[in-house]
Amino acid sequence: xxxxxxxxxxxxxxxxxxxxxxxxxxxxxxxxxxxxxxxxxxxxxxxxxxxxxxxxxxxxxxxxxxxxxxxxxxxxxxxxxxxxxxxxxxxxxxxxxxxxxxxxxxxxxxxxxxxxxxxxxxxxxxxxxxxxxxxxxxxxxxxxxxxxxxxxxxxxxxxxxxxxxxxxxxxxxxxxxxxxxxxxxxxxxxxxxxxxxxxxxxxxxxxxxxxxxxxxxxxxxxxxxxxxxxxxxxxxxxxxxxxxx
Amino acid sequence: xxxxxxxxxxxxxxxxxxxxxxxxxxxxxxxxxxxxxxxxxxxxxxxxxxxxxxxxxxxxxxxxxxxxxxxxxxxxxxxxxxxxxxxxxxxxxxxxxxxxxxxxxxxxxxxxxxxxxxxxxxxxxxxxxxxxxxxxxxxxxxxxxxxxxxxxxxxxxxxxxxxxxxxxxxxxxxxxxxxxxxxxxxxxxxxxxxxxxxxxxxxxxxxxxxxxxxxxxxxxxx
Amino acid sequence: xxxxxxxxxxxxxxxxxxxxxxxxxxxxxxxxxxxxxxxxxxxxxxxxxxxxxxxxxxxxxxxxxxxxxxxxxxxxxxxxxxxxxxxxxxxxxxxxxxxxxxxxxxxxxxxxxxxxxxxxxxxxxxxxxxxxxxxxxxxxxxxxxxxxxxxxxxxxxxxxxxxxxxxxxxxxxxxxxxxxxxxxxxxxxxxxxxxxxxx
Numbered sequence: 001x002x003x004x005x006x007x008x009x010x011x012x013x014x015x016x017x018x019x020x021x022x023x024x025x026x027x028x029x030x031x032x033x034x035x036x037x038x039x040x041x042x043x044x045x046x047x048x049x050x051x052x053x054x055x056x057x058x059x060x061x062x063x064x065x066x067x068x069x070x071x072x073x074x075x076x077x078x079x080x081x082x083x084x085x086x087x088x089x090x091x092x093x094x095x096x097x098x099x100x101x102x103x104x105x106x107x108x109x110x111x112x113x114x115x116x117x118x119x120x121x122x123x124x125x126x127x128x129x130x131x132x133x134x135x136x137x138x139x140x141x142x143x144x145x146x147x148x149x150x151x152x153x154x155x156x157x158x159x160x161x162x163x164x165x166x167x168x169x170x171x172x173x174x175x176x177x178x179x180x181x182x183x184x185x186x187x188x189x190x191x192x193x194x195x196x197x198x199x200x201x202x203x204x205x206x207x208x209x210x211x212x213x214x215x216x217x218x219x220x221x222x223x224x225x226x227x228x229x230x231x232x233x234x235x236x237x238x239x240x241x242x243x244x245x
Numbered sequence: 246x247x248x249x250x251x252x253x254x255x256x257x258x259x260x261x262x263x264x265x266x267x268x269x270x271x272x273x274x275x276x277x278x279x280x281x282x283x284x285x286x287x288x289x290x291x292x293x294x295x296x297x298x299x300x301x302x303x304x305x306x307x308x309x310x311x312x313x314x315x316x317x318x319x320x321x322x323x324x325x326x327x328x329x330x331x332x333x334x335x336x337x338x339x340x341x342x343x344x345x346x347x348x349x350x351x352x353x354x355x356x357x358x359x360x361x362x363x364x365x366x367x368x369x370x371x372x373x374x375x376x377x378x379x380x381x382x383x384x385x386x387x388x389x390x391x392x393x394x395x396x397x398x399x400x401x402x403x404x405x406x407x408x409x410x411x412x413x414x415x416x417x418x419x420x421x422x423x424x425x426x427x428x429x430x431x432x433x434x435x436x437x438x439x440x441x442x443x444x445x446x447x448x449x450x451x452x453x454x455x456x457x458x459x460x461x462x463x464x465x466x467x
Numbered sequence: 468x469x470x471x472x473x474x475x476x477x478x479x480x481x482x483x484x485x486x487x488x489x490x491x492x493x494x495x496x497x498x499x500x501x502x503x504x505x506x507x508x509x510x511x512x513x514x515x516x517x518x519x520x521x522x523x524x525x526x527x528x529x530x531x532x533x534x535x536x537x538x539x540x541x542x543x544x545x546x547x548x549x550x551x552x553x554x555x556x557x558x559x560x561x562x563x564x565x566x567x568x569x570x571x572x573x574x575x576x577x578x579x580x581x582x583x584x585x586x587x588x589x590x591x592x593x594x595x596x597x598x599x600x601x602x603x604x605x606x607x608x609x610x611x612x613x614x615x616x617x618x619x620x621x622x623x624x625x626x627x628x629x630x631x632x633x634x635x636x637x638x639x640x641x642x643x644x645x646x647x648x649x650x651x652x653x654x655x656x657x658x659x660x661x662x663x664x665x666x
Contacts, residue, residue, distance in 0.1 A: 079460070079464065131413050131416055134412070134413040135413045135414075137409065138409050138410045138413060141406060141409050141410070142396065142400065142406075142410070145400055145402050145406060146400050147400075147401075151399065151400065151464075151465055152400065154464040154465060155396045155399055155400060155461060155464070155465055157464075158392070158396065158457055158460055158461045158464065159392075159396060159410060161457070162392055162414065162453075162457050163414070165453065166414050166417075169417050169446070170413075170414075170416050170417055172417075173416060173417035173420045173421060173442075174416070174420070176420065176421075176424075177420045177424070180424060180434065
């Protein structure tokens with residue numbers, strides 16, 4: 001019996017194999033430039049050198065949200081347009097987005113500690129990021145517990161869409177909850193406005209991290225396609241053994 | 246229409262007869278709320294202050310864990326297949342099951358909440374407001390939980406997966422529910438805004454929840 | 468009325484179960500689907516019932532109600548019985564007749580499968596064969612043109628199998644069609660055979 005047609009993923013794999021080395025090189029270059037500019041940027045008069053955690057924290061926050069956006073688009077691709085690679089794209093984006101969200105939380109906690117005196121104060125933005133991490137873990141749980149990849153992918157796609165609708169509501173409610181329980185804190189993470197001297201390195205780092213996300217994403221997609229091929233071949237082998245007896 | 250009523254009555258009948266549907270939720274609520282002071286200590290002032298929060302958390306967990314079986318039994322005995330082949334759109338069937346579930350599981354919670362509030366030294370005049378917030382907010386919990394139940398049954402997994410999927414989505418309901426209850430008790434912040442947002446969340450999830458849950462069932466069971 | 472399948476393909480669990488399946492069935496006709504385990508007999512029935520997605524190909528029903536989906540014009544009798552143990556036999560059947568929108572009454576349906584005496588018994592007390600008969604009663608109580616039967620004679624004793632054969636003949640005589648998956652004969656002499664799996 002023929003295996004499910006894999007022509008599209010094959011073309012995708014050949015493209016990725018050609019493009020990936022260039023992407024890796026470009027990512028490294030951008031990181032080199034960005035880190036150089038970041039290290040040479042002036043210290044903040046109030047926070048000292050710790051403000052430079054921002055160059056890691058802000059891109060991580062942006063990519064955590066970008067990851068969920070990517071999963072949402074992939075979810076539409078899986079459920080509405082039934083594009084063959086859509087569920088692979090969504091499955092690849094989830095762990096990367098979750099990792100960046102986690103980095104955002106850790107760097108945010110470390111950044112705030114000198115000012116707060118403790119590691120976690122339920123600051124509104126970090127708390128929203130924490131709930132985002134929990135939603136990521138929910139989606140990952142769906143992928144882990146599913147016996148068939150396709151079924152898990154469809155379930156994860158629906159949860160991605162439900163989460164996408166819910167996230168603005170969650171953000172709004174957490175902000176509201178925070179103003180209810182805590183007086184406006186003096187220390188605003190990210191600053192009320194960013195000094196222009198810090199802006200350019202920040203944008204370069206953001207671009208570098210985004211490119212890192214894309215590179216990792218394509219590599220993970222490639223792995224997932226290969227993994228599914230192995231699974232199909234195993235199924236075929238089991239089938240042939242059954243037919244032979 | 247009669248199909249909808251038939252499904253509603255059947256699910257309610259099953260919840261009442263299969264001993265443990267309706268009352269089990271209320272019992273769990275009672276036990277959870279009783280456990281809290283053991284952990285917190287019998288400081289009446291403190292308990293009064295966090296009373297609404299404890300009641301809301303108890304109601305959240307009780308309604309969530311009961312959702313586990315909402316689709317599982319129908320899936321196991323083949324009823325779900327037939328429900329999908331009926332004249333009622335799956336979204337409507339799913340919504341009807343959720344309403345039956347809310348009536349038999351969450352409504353008892355709302356009724357015994359004032360009693361439990363007594364145990365937590367919540368002020369007497371506030372019991373009614375507290376019950377009102379639960380009445381307005383538990384539909385949101387049920388209809389959001391519906392999506393998790395549908396996803397979990399498609400993957401043949403139970404309670405813990407359901408909780409992991411659903412709890413983050415219920416954060417807004419919890420925030421506004423407790424805020425409304427606290428506003429009625431302690432008072433400087435007005436009761437209106439959080440309560441109306443709570444009602445809005447319930448109404449929105451009433452519509453969107455069944456759509457997502459039906460999609461999850463269709464895609465998950467095909 | 469005619470049911471036409473055109474190059475149907477079915478994917479389950481990541482592997483292709485069958486592809487390019489074509490057949491056509493008219494009112495009053497029956498077809499028995501055979502094949503070894505895993506050939507896709509149950510999947511074909513579930514595909515016609517609308518429970519499994521059609522990966523490729525088309526399934527059309529030419530009939531008077533062209534707008535009603537095939538799923539709402541078919542009965543699916545699967546391996547499970549769709550009966551709630553805590554409801555009585557009559558209550559179970561009554562629910563399905565009300566939900567699926569039937570005109571025929573419950574009592575004659577129960578009589579036709581010889582369960583009328585047990586009507587008030589909780590369904591939990593029924594044996595496997597009796598539960599099967601209750602599912603068959605659902606087919607009698609709710610008139611729908613297409614019957615999709617997955618191994619209908621399993622757990623039925625000889626008299627019950629004869630009764631089922633009579634009911635099936637009556638359904639065909641009334642212009643209905645039957646698609647049954649089975650490993651052996653089910654009591655319909657003039658049924659065609661559709662063999663799956665030896666591609």
